[in-house]
Amino acid sequence: MSHPAPHPIHGVGIGLRTPHITQLIQQPDSAPWLEVLSDNFIHQSGLDLHLLDMICAAYPVTLHGVNLSLGGTTPLDTDYLQALKQLADRTQAAWISEHACFCHQGAAQSHDLLPLPYTADTAAHLAGRIRQTQDCLGQRILIENVSAYLTYKSSEMSEGEFLAEVLHQADCDLLLDVNNLYVNQRNLGTDPHAFIRAIPRERVREIHLAGFADQGDILIDAHNNPVAEPVWALYQQVLHDFPDTPTLIEWDNDLPPLQTLLAQATRAADLYHQTSRQ
Amino acid sequence: MSLPLARLxxxxxxxxxxxxxxxxxxIAPQPxxxxxxxxxxxxxxxxxxxxNALQAIYPMTCAVLGxxxxxxxxxxxxxxxxxxxxNLNQYGTELPVWLTHPPDTFSALSDLPYLSDLSRLELLLHQAYYAADAAAFPAADYAALTAREQVQARLQLTPATGLLQTPWPVYAIWQHWQQHGTLPPTFHGLDAPDALCVHRAGLQPQVSRITNAACQLLTQLAQHSLATLATRSDVASAMPELPDYIARGWISHFILPR
Structure with missing residues (x-):
């Protein structure tokens, strides 16, 4: 069975969230593209899948997952990967993205994105599992840099150097989360500019923007607020290095009306077009 | 000495x-x-x-407790x-049973004896929403069976169909929640006991009141042949309703004995 080519992804999209689905179907030009949380639809049926089909008829989509545990040591869940591949076929997703982290160990689930030590061994381990995933899915995937609240004594390199090595070894692309760069700068004293310098330009295929929860001495990557001003400033700098990179506004908790998300997307689109190569 | 990755x-x-x-x-020391x-x-x-996952499945239980x-x-x-x-949609499925024997810290829950059944109804609604789709009952295939085969058949509920028998007015509480988004001001005087069938009408979960005999019948449908059930006094009165249950999409298929 042949499939039509996936829809092109350009400009600034928003993350698809259930309370907004009906409005997005009724107003099909609301955003140039949408990012679908794959875990919300894998193995699903009924109303959710019906609505997803309607969304995919109206918008180009990408798939974004949080549960593959690419950096984990428990064997990859091949049933999950097969279901993800079926979902990608069904939605004609332009690409699939995941995170450079681990989520579970054995049966124990964290439902969070847990940090890896930045060592050569871990980079090889992560890259191997990404290759296995790409072989199963039949396509190159994107991996996202995660926010973190700690680092390990055993780390041998910076996050940027670590991910550059993984991108090289796995031959995959990067989803650059600018909010996570800023959160890590504040929480861990890392240098976002050093991170950007370490990443090969041709590997950056998507950018994420989101809001954090400010606890004073620490920032929580809660996706529950508008994008913060320092993150907008960093995004502008990132766009100079990676112009025309499709960008996405993420908002998961304390979800506002769709118009609020679209206003954030409009602000990002203004910056996106200002720095466009065109 | 660093920990091996799996150990870490x-x-x-x-x-x-x-x-x-x-x-x-x-973990590296940080300021x-x-x-x-x-x-x-x-x-x-x-x-x-x-x-948050638990709260999404059990909004009425949360409202009762605060x-x-x-x-x-x-x-x-x-x-x-x-x-x-x-899959967080699969988290929290043991809560209704857990509420029947909570830790000592929650001894006050014994003053809310209906809470477990109320949460059970919420779980059935949640499971109905996410249940696998089922094809329509193969009526032509069933009609093509011999009369003997027809009564030997065991009818199977759709994955979205769940049953609840309770001495508490959980249906009235749920109805009020559906209409007003709040709990009834008092539970006294509400209709009870209840026998309920949770199912999917189209794509949305629904709750239907049924008789105790119907609840017993539907509960035992998968385990016994129609011939056996027809001899049971506790379910016989509901047997004539089976075509209606099939028409409403509560029953998806049949199994014949080997």
């Missing part, structure tokens, strides 16, 4: 679930919070995610039933 990840998950580990010794405090951030994130009590209850529940599946 095992300890991280243990720490998130509240166990004492030596992981903090392997501000200590390594242990930084690990606690992940623990709170995980607790918050599980609490947000603060429900949050404490969610933490205790998570200790007894930590998340073991990546």
């Amino acid at each position: 990840q095992h300890q991280f998950l243990q720490a998130i679930q509240g166990a004492e580990t030596s992981l903090a010794e392997h 501000g919070r200590t390594p242990t405090e930084r690990l606690h951030i992940y623990r709170r994130n995980s607790q918050s995610t599980c609490h 947000p603060a009590c429900f949050q404490t209850l969610a933490q205790h529940y998570a200790r007894d039933h930590p998340a073991i599946h990546w």
Whole structure:
């Protein structure tokens, strides 16, 4: 069975969230593209899948997952990967993205994105599992840099150097989360500019923007607020290095009306077009 | 000496679930919070995610208890039933049973004897929403059976169909919640007891009141042949309703004995 080519992804999209689905179907030009949380639809049926089909008829989509545990040591869940591949076929997703982290160990689930030590061994381990995933899915995937609240004594390199090595070894692309760069700068004293310098330009295929929860001495990557001003400033700098990179506004908790998300997307689109190569 | 990756990840998950580990010794010191405090951030994130998942499945139970009590209850529940599946829609399925024998801390729950059945109804609605789609009952195939085969058949409920018998007025409470988004001001005087069938009408979960005989029949349908059920006095009165249950999409297929 042949499939039509996936829809092109350009400009600034928003993350698809259930309370907004009906409005997005009724107003099909609301955003140039949408990012679908794959875990919300894998193995699903009924109303959710019906609505997803309607969304995919109206918008180009990408798939974004949080549960593959690419950096984990428990064997990859091949049933999950097969279901993800079926979902990608069904939605004609332009690409699939995941995170450079681990989520579970054995049966124990964290439902969070847990940090890896930045060592050569871990980079090889992560890259191997990404290759296995790409072989199963039949396509190159994107991996996202995660926010973190700690680092390990055993780390041998910076996050940027670590991910550059993984991108090289796995031959995959990067989803650059600018909010996570800023959160890590504040929480861990890392240098976002050093991170950007370490990443090969041709590997950056998507950018994420989101809001954090400010606890004073620490920032929580809660996706529950508008994008913060320092993150907008960093995004502008990132766009100079990676112009025309499709960008996405993420908002998961304390979800506002769709118009609020679209206003954030409009602000990002203004910056996106200002720095466009065109 | 650094931890092997698998050992580090095992300890991280243990720490998130509240166990004492030596992981903090392997975390780089940073200004501000200590390594242990930084690990606690992940623990709170995980607790918050599980609490939110539980609240999404059990909004009426949460409303009965109040947000603060429900949050404490969610933490205790998570200790007894930590998340073991990546799909959060599968988290919290043991809560109705857990509520029948809660820890001593929640002895006050004995004043809310209806709570377990109310949460059971919420779980059935949640499961009906996410249940696998089912094809329509193969009426032509059933009609093509011999008369003997027809009565030997065992009818199977659709994955979205669930049943609840309760001495408490949970249907009236749910109806009020549907109409007003709040609990009834008092539960006294509400219709009880209830026998309920939770099912999917089209794509949306629905609750239908049924007789006790119908509830018994539907509960035992998969285990016994129609011939056997027809001899049972506790379910016989509901047997004529079977075509209606099939028409309403509660029954998806039949199985013949070998």
